[in-house]
Amino acid sequence: MNPSPSPSRRGVYLITPDEADTGRLLSRLQPLLAQTPALLQYRNKAAGPALRRQQALAMAEACARAGVPLVVNDDWRLALDVGALGAHLGEHDGDLRQARREAPGLWLGASCYDELERARQAVAAGADYVAFGAFFPSGTKPGARRADPRLLAESATLGCTRVAIGGITPDNAAGLVAAGADLLAVIGGVFDAPDPVAALQSFRLAFEPNTTETTHP
Ligand SMILES: Cc1ncc(COP(=O)(O)OP(=O)(O)O)c(N)n1
Numbered sequence: 001m002n003p004s005p006s007p008s009r010r011g012v013y014l015i016t017p018d019e020a021d022t023g024r025l026l027s028r029l030q031p032l033l034a035q036t037p038a039l040l041q042y043r044n045k046a047a048g049p050a051l052r053r054q055q056a057l058a059m060a061e062a063c064a065r066a067g068v069p070l071v072v073n074d075d076w077r078l079a080l081d082v083g084a085l086g087a088h089l090g091e092h093d094g095d096l097r098q099a100r101r102e103a104p105g106l107w108l109g110a111s112c113y114d115e116l117e118r119a120r121q122a123v124a125a126g127a128d129y130v131a132f133g134a135f136f137p138s139g140t141k142p143g144a145r146r147a148d149p150r151l152l153a154e155s156a157t158l159g160c161t162r163v164a165i166g167g168i169t170p171d172n173a174a175g176l177v178a179a180g181a182d183l184l185a186v187i188g189g190v191f192d193a194p195d196p197v198a199a200l201q202s203f204r205l206a207f208e209p210n211t212t213e214t215t216h217p
């Protein structure tokens with residue numbers, strides 16, 4: 001049995017933008033963490049190891065204060081080091097089976113891009129969640145492989161949390177939830193919005209039952 005903890009499995013999985021200034025990163029995050037997104041992922045593709053560690057520690061402290069679980073991108077050892085809940089690993093981020101063995105308590109996620117078979121293998125190797133995408137063109141990662149929303153339904157039988165990523169905004173979110181996404185991983189849809197807090201709040205609608213249908217006696 002997998003002993004890792006299981007955070008709230010529905011909602012926005014907010015991911016940090018590349019931001020070199022830790023103070024500025026924190027001040028952009030504070031009002032968003034106050035909205036308690038389901039998770040925060042610390043991701044900074046432009047930072048070296050020292051800045052990543054400094055920022056991951058700052059994220060861990062801010063998340064603990066806000067009651068938001070933290071996931072560290074790319075590096076499960078850093079996740080352990082800063083006391084994060086989990087780590088997210090993609091195809092270039094090491095062996096998931098090794099991470100599961102050496103960090104049995106971490107909540108582990110795996111990028112599966114547009115491949116159901118990769119998701120099956122990730123779950124067999126110990127992943128707690130699988131992530132598919134990009135579902136829409138992503139300004140953050142323009143070269144990201146594209147995925148079909150049908151993957152979200154097709155992966156239901158895996159029995160783990162399913163995450164959608166890539167170009168997700170409040171306007172296109174509901175379709176992915178309807179297709180089976182438990183968590184919507186978002187960078188630009190919040191951080192590039194004119195009002196990031198309002199954008200984060202708007203995602204809530206996507207997770208509410210459809211109230212536009214009327215029942216007739
Ligand atoms: C929730 C989530 N899903 C997918 C990714 C992408 O991971 P990866 O393919 O390793 O790419 P980078 O994010 O490292 O550029 C993710 N980070 N989070």
Ligand SMILES: Cc1ncsc1CCOP(=O)(O)O
Pocket residue numbers: 133134137138139140141144165166167168185186187188189
């Ligand atoms: C890391 C990653 N993997 C696929 S798309 C993407 C970027 C997500 O950012 P955005 O929400 O801005 O498209």
Ligand SMILES: [Mg+2]
Pocket residue numbers: 073074088089090091092093
């Ligand atoms: Mg990665």
